[in-house]
Amino acid sequence: MPDLAAPGLPVLGLDADDTLWENQVRFAAVEDNFCGLVAPWVEAEAARVALLDTGRAYIRHHGYGVNSFILSMVDTGIQLSAGSITADELGLILSWGHDLIDSPVELLPEVADTLAELADTHRLLLITKGNPTDQLKKVTDSGLAGHLWQVEVVAEKDPASYATVLERHGVDPTRFLMVGNSVRSDVLPVLAIGGRAVHVPHGLYSALEEADCPELDGFDVPVLDRLADLPGLLADWPGPARDDPA
Ligand SMILES: [Mg+2]
Structure with missing residues (x-):
């Protein structure tokens, strides 16, 4: 030693x-899930741009990492769906955050x-x-x-x-x-x-x-x-x- x-x-x-x-590959997979979740309202590329913009704002307030990422998806989902995203769908986003933290x-x-x-x-x-x-x-x-x-x-x-x-x-x-x-x-x-x-x-x-x-x-x-x-x-x-x- x-x-x-x-x-x-x-x-x-x-x-x-x-x-x-590995790190970014896990975040990219969740981002793909998010794009699928908001597909009824926007196309994937628009969802990625919106998530990036919101993410920058959350990082300024909450710092880098999984917490800002999850909050950004919740906020972006609400915005892109004009408030019609369901509680179950928001709960799904939160579960992705827990999965990120708990993944080996x-x-x-x-x-x-x-x-x-x-x-x-x-x-x-x-x-x-x-x-x-x-x-x-x-x-x-x-x-x-x-x-x-x-x-x-x-x-x-x-x-x-x-x-x-x-x-x-x-x-x-x-x-x-x-x-x-x-x-x-x-x-x-x-x-x-x-x-x-x-x-x-x-x-x-x-x-x-x-x-x-x-x-x-x-x-x-x-x-x-x-x-x-x-x-x-x-x-x-x-x-x-x-x-x-x-
Ligand atoms: Mg690095």
Whole structure:
């Protein structure tokens, strides 16, 4: 077992949803169910646009995650049906929310072995956004908690929130490396505070996450097909997080 508190080890930031385990595919399936539910009133594409607009408003008030998603569907269903959606149908939407929260964590390929390997050489700092109760439950259910040095659930993954988290844990941003599937949330804000990032794309993205997101052309950001390639990359990629640990 590595000494998870070993101060000499560099700190490696890890995203959770769609980096360590499947997430968006579950939300996309529920969204498809929602489109079917409101099909008597609107076509699927119009339902998706309305749900996205409402979702943005709910995230501003309630944060990211399953709670905002469910509230958005309830509100959007009422709007699109002009109030004629039934109580049973609203109850069905709520049940989809419970199913999302209760569904088992599905690790992406080779994640468990990769984190076990990375934990020997790095202090692993998981940084995720969403509903804290849901996110922390997923960390526990994932079986990965024993490899993690710290877990942070933040309201937004922007430069300020990364800076706050790193300061709280005594990590110099210039020695910090973040790994995740989202350019918007895991790469750009870390570069903005002087850190480094590795992009591990996932095939499926929410419209909220990747809308209007710039390309990575011109940035020194490695792109990996799978997380299992990360230990090899870190061994061959000189940088302060590896060569000059805090
Ligand atoms: Mg993610």
